[in-house]
Every structure is written in structure tokens, then in C-alpha cells.
Amino acid sequence: MSVSFQSSAEEDVGVAVAVREATVGDYDQVLSIARVYDGRDYLPSKYKHLVTSANCKGYVGVVDKSIVAFLIACIVDDGTTLVTRAGRVRSDYRGKGVYGQMKQLVRKQIALQGRVEHETFTTSDINYGKNNTKFKKIFTERFSKTVGSYKFQISDVCQLHLDSSPGLQLLDHVAFENLFSSPATCKYLFPHNKIVVDWVPLKLLSTNISYILSSTSLALASLSSDCLWNDVIYSLLTIGSYYMCSSCIAYQLDVFGSDVTYLRHHLMAHVQNIVRLTANENCGTVWLEIYTNGDVDRSLIRSVLCEFCRPQSINTTTIMHVLEKPLKPSNVKTFTTCKDCEGTHKLQTSCNNTML
Known part of the structure; x- marks a missing residue:
């Protein structure tokens, strides 16, 4: 079953984004999202390993059938901690809430699993300086x-x-x-x-x-x-x-x-x-x-x-x-695509059609 989940214009400010798990076949589209780290991007060499690893999943943000954002979510510490990596968003969608929506949806989906207690990540002082006020409202700096x-x-x-x-x-x-x-x-x-x-x-x-x-x-x-x-x-x-x-x-x-x-x-x-x-x-x-x-x-x-x-x-x-911040379970709209009717259904909703 291929799981996707999405935001709606009524719930989020900016462009509504659909999120699904990334596949190995998304490699070219994901790498074309943005040029990062001054040509020292680790994702080209690690992409396949990360999206197929047992403790990691890649997620793509899709708008109008185009992949415009990406991140990796790793579960570590005996399954109790979420670590996000390799985040990026296409230049024409930056500042429109796409990456924020995507990350929040991924957090909620993972929190529903029940075991994850914290989210942690590392960032450079450049990014920290640009987003200092936002980070301090949500996260605690450990060291x-x-x-x-x-x-x-x-x-x-x-x-x-x-x-x-x-x-x-x-x-x-x-x-x-x-x-x-x-x-x-x-x-x-x-x-x-x-x-x-x-x-x-x-x-x-x-x-x-x-x-x-x-x-x-x-x-x-x-x-x-x-x-x-x-x-x-x-x-x-x-x-x-x-x-x-x-x-x-x-x-x-x-x-x-x-x-x-x-x-x-x-x-x-x-x-x-x-x-x-x-x-x-x-x-x-x-x-x-x-x-x-x-x-x-x-x-x-x-x-x-x-x-x-x-x-x-x-x-x-x-x-x-x-x-670092605590990660608490919350509701999330979760959908799958139906083979026969090509519609979307909440996972909690029964459907007579076969689900992918």
C-alpha cells in the first residue's frame, strides 16, 4: 500500500501540498529540486541508501503533479526519536509554506505510530540565525x-x-x-x-x-x-x-x-x-x-x-x-489511491476497491 497524505487550503496558509513516500525512481526529480551545499551535496551518493533503509524514509512534496520538496525522516534511539535530514524545496515555492506543511504532515504521520517521543535535528549557524525566532518558539537547543x-x-x-x-x-x-x-x-x-x-x-x-x-x-x-x-x-x-x-x-x-x-x-x-x-x-x-x-x-x-x-x-x-522538541500524536488526514476508481480515501474509511 502506497500511503500519501495532504494538506488543504482551508487548513494551511500558502500552497496546498500532497506528500508521499519517495521512491528510488524519484532520484532525478529530487536532485533537480535545488543545488545545495555549494556543490557538496551528500544526497546524490546517499539517496538510494536513505530511501531504502529500514530506519529511514524519504518524502516528496507534490504540487500540481510536480515534486517541489523533499526530506528524509530517520527513526533512531530504539524507535523513540525522529531525525529529519536533507530538506530542500524548489526555489519558486520557497516562502509559500510548502516545506513547513510537508514537515508538519510527516511529523504527524510518524507521531501516530506511538513510539516516537522526540524530534531532533542539527542545523548550521547560518540557518539558525535566519530562523532563530521560529526555532526558539518550537525547539530547545541542547548543545x-x-x-x-x-x-x-x-x-x-x-x-x-x-x-x-x-x-x-x-x-x-x-x-x-x-x-x-x-x-x-x-x-x-x-x-x-x-x-x-x-x-x-x-x-x-x-x-x-x-x-x-x-x-x-x-x-x-x-x-x-x-x-x-x-x-x-x-x-x-x-x-x-x-x-x-x-x-x-x-x-x-x-x-x-x-x-x-x-x-x-x-x-x-x-x-x-x-x-x-x-x-x-x-x-x-x-x-x-x-x-x-x-x-x-x-x-x-x-x-x-x-x-x-x-x-x-x-x-x-x-x-x-x-x-530538540517533544513529538506528540495528533490527527492527520491520511489517504491511499484506489486502483479501480483512482480516487483518494482516508485510511480509516473502508472501500470495496483494491488499495495500492
């Missing part, structure tokens, strides 16, 4: 992270050799279970009781480890022996994830903890990973984004990167904001 962006060429990376005993540990699923089972380590690395990887906020649950350790990620940890850590098993954790885009390889490096003893080794290992990933790709440009808390000196990061590549700093300081 924020500093974002440093660096651009360099693969050809500028020098030959890298890690020290024989760098103190780095490659983390697998079992290691993350041990990490999440250590209250002292979680309190130190994740003071807000959440881990944000690839812009997705997650609770410290074993069921979320599969999202953290994807096929495109590399997780490394270290523990400095310079001081007493009181049951902390890792004093620095870094998780790198990547995607290929039209202009470069985009590599996102999430940093947890403020112990910089082995920071150089972490950064070197991730740059080595970037070189390895691009060995068979026609890609010479790297866009590296590093997400840290306020205790890590960005000038130190840049000086370390300068040891083995020639990074160009793209910005001064930008911020990732993590926002």
Missing part, C-alpha cells in the same frame, strides 16, 4: 559544536608514517559497546549524553552503533597516560565519514573529548584514510570539516594539518546547533 572547514589537494599531502606506538585504537562494535557501558567515559566524551556523527544526534545506545559504524566511517580512540583518568577508557575519540560529490571528496570528522595528546596521530590517520579512499577515484580536492567542542584549540588543528598538507581555512568559526 552546539564548533565547525572548522579546510580545503586541500590530494597532491599536496606528504608521505605519512604513523609512529610505531601512536596509542590509537580502531573501534569496532564491541569496543563501542564497552565505551557506552563506561559511565565515566561517556560523561567525559559526551557531556550532553548524545553523540553527533555526520550531523545526526544519537543517544548512547547499543542499537545506534550500526549508524555510527557505517561502511563509510572510521572510528579511532586513544587514552593519554599523562594523568589519572578515573575509569575513563578513552580520552579522545574521532569518527570520520565521507561521501563523494561532484567537486571533491567531503570528509566529516567528529571529535569527542579535549585531550589533544594524540590529536596529531588522529588527524594523520584520517588524512591517510582520505588518501586511501581517493586512490582509485578521479578526485583531487578534499573538503574536510572538523567538529569539536569549545575546549579544542582550532589553531592547534590547523598547525597539525599544516605538517602534512597545505590546508586552506574556508571560514573563521561556524557552529552546528543541536535542537
Whole structure:
């Protein structure tokens, strides 16, 4: 059964929009909606995975039979949290309430499932600044992270050799279970009781480890022996994830903890990973984004990167904001299309015709 739901002109201000689940076949139309992230859009490389994933669904907003908006809704945290991603709306429909209607309908539909308790998402300080008043009325800001962006060429990376005993540990699923089972380590690395990887906020649950350790990620940890850590098993954790885009390889490096003893080794290992990933790709440009808390000196990061590549700093300081709100069930008009009569019917309404 293909489920769609729609707003009406009587209920919403602006253009009425019909919403349905996205399919793999919608790829071209969805990607033509808008050019985003200055050519570093992750959706082209992740679209099929996201719309077919067990915990994610894509939704398209349709006006006059044309796809004009899109978003991804992911259910994480043991099914209790909604995370929205990849939102976009066609330029000629911006400011007309289309995306707002679409997002509200998706929220209501998901809330009807009964298990989802919260909605959370991350946004840049540019978007947060533009929509600050609206966000503050609806969401609570849980915390924020500093974002440093660096651009360099693969050809500028020098030959890298890690020290024989760098103190780095490659983390697998079992290691993350041990990490999440250590209250002292979680309190130190994740003071807000959440881990944000690839812009997705997650609770410290074993069921979320599969999202953290994807096929495109590399997780490394270290523990400095310079001081007493009181049951902390890792004093620095870094998780790198990547995607290929039209202009470069985009590599996102999430940093947890403020112990910089082995920071150089972490950064070197991730740059080595970037070189390895691009060995068979026609890609010479790297866009590296590093997400840290306020205790890590960005000038130190840049000086370390300068040891083995020639990074160009793209910005001064930008911020990732993590926002959250309760998600409460409410009524939503839900429709299906009838094969025989080609009409629409509420799901609660019985119909003698066969439903798609």
C-alpha cells in the first residue's frame, strides 16, 4: 500500500501540498529540486541508501503533479526519536509554506505510530540565525559544536608514517559497546549524553552503533597516560565519514573529548584514510570539516594539518546547533489511491476497491 497524505487550503496558509513516500525512481526529480551545499551535496551518493533503509524514509512534496520538496525522516534511539535530514524545496515555492506543511504532515504521520517521543535535528549557524525566532518558539537547543572547514589537494599531502606506538585504537562494535557501558567515559566524551556523527544526534545506545559504524566511517580512540583518568577508557575519540560529490571528496570528522595528546596521530590517520579512499577515484580536492567542542584549540588543528598538507581555512568559526522538541500524536488526514476508481480515501474509511 502506497500511503500519501495532504494538506488543504482551508487548513494551511500558502500552497496546498500532497506528500508521499519517495521512491528510488524519484532520484532525478529530487536532485533537480535545488543545488545545495555549494556543490557538496551528500544526497546524490546517499539517496538510494536513505530511501531504502529500514530506519529511514524519504518524502516528496507534490504540487500540481510536480515534486517541489523533499526530506528524509530517520527513526533512531530504539524507535523513540525522529531525525529529519536533507530538506530542500524548489526555489519558486520557497516562502509559500510548502516545506513547513510537508514537515508538519510527516511529523504527524510518524507521531501516530506511538513510539516516537522526540524530534531532533542539527542545523548550521547560518540557518539558525535566519530562523532563530521560529526555532526558539518550537525547539530547545541542547548543545552546539564548533565547525572548522579546510580545503586541500590530494597532491599536496606528504608521505605519512604513523609512529610505531601512536596509542590509537580502531573501534569496532564491541569496543563501542564497552565505551557506552563506561559511565565515566561517556560523561567525559559526551557531556550532553548524545553523540553527533555526520550531523545526526544519537543517544548512547547499543542499537545506534550500526549508524555510527557505517561502511563509510572510521572510528579511532586513544587514552593519554599523562594523568589519572578515573575509569575513563578513552580520552579522545574521532569518527570520520565521507561521501563523494561532484567537486571533491567531503570528509566529516567528529571529535569527542579535549585531550589533544594524540590529536596529531588522529588527524594523520584520517588524512591517510582520505588518501586511501581517493586512490582509485578521479578526485583531487578534499573538503574536510572538523567538529569539536569549545575546549579544542582550532589553531592547534590547523598547525597539525599544516605538517602534512597545505590546508586552506574556508571560514573563521561556524557552529552546528543541536535542537530538540517533544513529538506528540495528533490527527492527520491520511489517504491511499484506489486502483479501480483512482480516487483518494482516508485510511480509516473502508472501500470495496483494491488499495495500492
